[in-house]
Amino acid sequence: MRRQPSDRSIKILFASSGGLCAFPGCTTQLVQPQSRALLGELCHIRAASPGGPRFDPAQSEESRNDADNLIILCPTHHRLVDQDPTTYTADSLLLMKRRHESRVAAFLSSVAVELTDKQATDLSRQVEDESVDFAVVVALRKELAALKHYFPELVPISSTSDSTRTYLRGTIPTRRGGSYRVVATLLHSMGNLDAAHATSDLIHKWKPRFVLVNGIAGGISRKDQGFGDIVASNSIFYYELSKVRPNHQEHRARQFQADPILVDGILNLTDSTWRAHLPSRPDGKSASAIEPRIHVGPIASGEKVIASSEAAQELRSLQRDLIAIEMESAGVASAAFSAVKKVGFLTIRAICDFADGKKNDMWQEYAAYSAASCLRSFIESRPVSLSEGAWPKSVASVAATKSRISIAQRKKLFDELCTAFDMEEFKNLCFLLGVDIDEIPGDRKSARVRELILLFERRDTLHVLEEAVDERTR
Numbered sequence: 152m153r154r155q156p157s158d159r160s161i162k163i164l165f166a167s168s169g170g171l172c173a174f175p176g177c178t179t180q181l182v183q184p185q186s187r188a189l190l191g192e193l194c195h196i197r198a199a200s201p202g203g204p205r206f207d208p209a210q211s212e213e214s215r216n217d218a219d220n221l222i223i224l225c226p227t228h229h230r231l232v233d234q235d236p237t238t239y240t241a242d243s244l245l246l247m248k249r250r251h252e253s254r255v256a257a258f259l260s261s262v263a264v265e266l267t268d269k270q271a272t273d274l275s276r277q278v279e280d281e282s283v284d285f286a287v288v289v290a291l292r293k294e295l296a297a298l299k300h301y302f303p304e305l306v307p308i309s310s311t312s313d314s315t316r317t318y319l320r321g322t323i324p325t326r327r328g329g330s331y332r333v334v335a336t337l338l339h340s341m342g343n344l345d346a347a348h349a350t351s352d353l354i355h356k357w358k359p360r361f362v363l364v365n366g367i368a369g370g371i372s373r374k375d376q377g378f379g380d381i382v383a384s385n386s387i388f389y390y391e392l393s394k395v396r397p398n399h400q401e402h403r404a405r406q407f408q409a410d411p412i413l414v415d416g417i418l419n420l421t422d423s424t425w426r427a428h429l430p431s432r433p434d435g436k437s438a439s440a441i442e443p444r445i446h447v448g449p450i451a452s453g454e455k456v457i458a459s460s461e462a463a464q465e466l467r468s469l470q471r472d473l474i475a476i477e478m479e480s481a482g483v484a485s486a487a488f489s490a491v492k493k494v495g496f497l498t499i500r501a502i503c504d505f506a507d508g509k510k511n512d513m514w515q516e517y518a519a520y521s522a523a524s525c526l527r528s529f530i531e532s533r534p535v536s537l538s539e540g541a542w543p544k545s546v547a548s549v550a551a552t553k554s555r556i557s558i559a560q561r562k563k564l565f566d567e568l569c570t571a572f573d574m575e576e577f578k579n580l581c582f583l584l585g586v587d588i589d590e591i592p593g594d595r596k597s598a599r600v601r602e603l604i605l606l607f608e609r610r611d612t613l614h615v616l617e618e619a620v621d622e623r624t625r
Contacts, residue, residue, distance in 0.1 A: 164218045165191070169255035173248055174228035181223060190536050192229045196220050196244045202615060204236035205244075222248045230358060283320075284331040284537075285530060286359035288350060290338045290479050293516055294366035297523035298335055301428070305335055316352055325533040326422070333530070334359065338479065342454055343389075346482030351605070354490045361410060361535070362487050364498040365526050367518040368450065368475040369457060369506035371467060376502055378514045379432070379443040379521040382475035383417045384409045384450040384498040389481035390466055391453045392594070402469055406449075407484035410495030416534025417499065418447055425528035430520055433513050443501065443521050448474035450498055452481035460507035476506050485592055489606060499526050561604060564613070567620045568600045580619060 165181070172179040172191070181191030198206035199215045214220060222244055224232065232239035289295050299305060304321030316336055324330045334357050338345050350362060370376040387407040394401040426443060451466045451473055467473045480498045487494040503518035504510040572580055574596050581588045586603065593599040607616045 161193075164193075164221055164223060167218075167252045167255060168223045169251075171251075171255070172225040172228055173222050173251035174224055174232075175247065175250075177225060177228055179225035179227075181225070190225060191223045192226055194222050194224050194229045194232060194244075196222055196248070197241050204233045204239075205241045207241070222251075226360075283334050283357040283359040284361065284535070285333045286350075286353050286357055286362045287333065287335040287526070288338065288346065288353070288362060288364050288479065288483055289335065289366050290341050290346070291366060291515075291519070292337065294519045294522070295335075295337045297516070297519035298365060298526075300520065301523045301527040302333070302335070305333065316349060318353075318357075323527075323530055325537075326531045327533050329533070329537040331530060331537065342478050343452060343480075343482030343485075344454075346479035347486045348482075350483045350486035351489075354486065354494055359494060361413060361495040361497070362483055363413075363496070363526065364480045364483050364500070365522050366477075366479075366500055367503040367515055367522065368477040368500035369463070369504050369510070370475055370502035371463060371473055371505070373505050376446060376474075376505075377443060378434075378502055379429070379518050380502045381443060381445040381521065381525045382450060382498075382500050382502060383414070383445065383447045384480060385414050385447055386449045387480045387484045387498065388449045388451045388466075388470045388473065389453065389485075390451050390469060404469060405481070407481065407488060407496075409484075409497045412535055413495060413497035414447065416532060417445065417497065417529060420445065420525075420529055420532055422528045422532060425524040428524050430517060433517055445525070446474045448472050450474060450480060450500070451476045452478060452484075454478065457506040458508060458510040460505075463506040475500060475502065489592065489602065499529060501525070564604055564617060564620065565597075565600060568603070568616075569597055571620060584615065584619065 168181070168191075170181050171177075172181065179190065182189055195203065195215065196205065197210055197215070197220055198204050200206070201208070210220075232244065287298065289298055299319070302321065302323065304323055305319040306321060307317060307319050316339075318334050318336050320332070320334045322330045323333050334353070336349060336353055338349050346364075353359065353362070368382055370380065370382070376382075386409055389405045389407070390402065392403040392405055394403060423441070426439065429443075449470050449472050451470065453476075455462075456478070457463055457466075457476055463476060466476065477498075477500060480496075483498075484496050487496040499522055501518035501522035503512075503514045568577075577596060577599065578588050581591065581603065586606065588599075591599045591602045591606070593602055604613070604616065607613045
């Protein structure tokens with residue numbers, strides 16, 4: 152296991168940086184003065200592992216995480232230097248580090264902000280870069296229309312050769328100062344399958360800190376919920392997995408926990424002005440300071456459009472606290488959990504029907520606007536620490552240069568993994584590669600092999616997997 156930097160080394164490094172990003176011209180404070188939220192990220196000057204930017208095989212294992220091989224940057228500039236190692240070479244980063252620390256030593260008599268033990272530990276564990284704060288996924292055009300209405304800052308960006316999807320992006324200010332960088336995309340089709348593919352593409356391209364699902368959902372209780380009410384997930388209940396026995400079906404549902412910081416943010420959302428910005432209700436009634444209401448709880452996600460109260464109540468019997476039903480969040484959550492660095496996620500939807508025989512489209516547009524208006528208020532409330540800095544200019548060009556495996560190579564690797572390893576050996580392989588087998592979706596070995604290949608392809612470290620197979624088959 153790779154040795155992490157010691158807390159003492161981190162504190163020395165942080166003090167030498169003056170609590171500021173070391174990138175020339177960047178003034179981002181690495182710990183927010185009021186919230187004390189940690190924003191800084193460790194960047195290895197020479198990568199800590201093979202395949203990383205600027206990796207030097209001649210470097211000793213002990214020196215990889217020494218303070219001399221580390222520089223603290225804000226998320227934006229961490230991503231920039233790691234995605235463009237040709238420009239930001241090891242020598243240029245060493246020079247950047249020395250100049251920054253010299254400036255700090257010359258102009259600061261003491262460090263303005265201290266780093267706590269917990270923050271030092273958290274910082275030492277960071278190995279991946281971040282740039283986009285929030286990525287928003289919607290499934291329907293009416294949901295995208297509502298999102299664009301409340302987020303006029305989001306504008307389409309030109310597509311690149313490395314992506315088949317269209318993205319909108321913009322900078323969204325918060326009510327307490329500062330802003331977030333936000334990217335949004337519309338799924339090609341409804342359902343968890345395309346949601347998983349789209350989220351994987353989105354994470355690969357933009358590396359968001361958090362992914363948000365927004366749009367409409369079916370409610371569970373006409374008594375306790377109303378049209379347009381917000382349903383936010385504390386977890387996602389994927390109910391489709393089961394085993395069919397001769398006399399019954401054995402459910403094997405999977406649960407995805409939403410990001411606790413985001414859940415806390417929606418639970419403590421005190422701003423009610425988002426309700427005043429809603430369009431007219433289809434029934435002619437007016438919104439109030441407390442309606443539509445916000446419900447937080449488990450949301451069921453599957454592959455079916457449910458228009459049966461019996462089917463909805465059967466799902467509720469499997470998850471008693473269920474508040475809504477929809478078709479995309481499990482795919483988004485699965486992709487977020489399977490990323491190289493887990494991405495936090497949250498679903499914020501609004502009720503358009505109650506998944507029963509009275510289901511129709513009458514409330515869909517109103518619910519889409521309710522969900523988007525609430526999302527705007529949520530982001531403006533600044534639920535997580537800010538990451539400042541300009542958009543990296545090299546994102547598209549660098550992403551396009553990533554190596555791609557051919558269909559023939561992928562098939563060869565897939566076949567070799569399927570035949571060279573039985574299930575127990577496959578689990579051992581995942582352990583040695585540092586991959587949690589429980590985070591690789593699939594009931595059959597072949598499905599897990601496929602997902603493992605995709606995971607290493609997203610990491611751009613397929614050579615590591617190929618080497619493991621070669622060693623096994625020699």
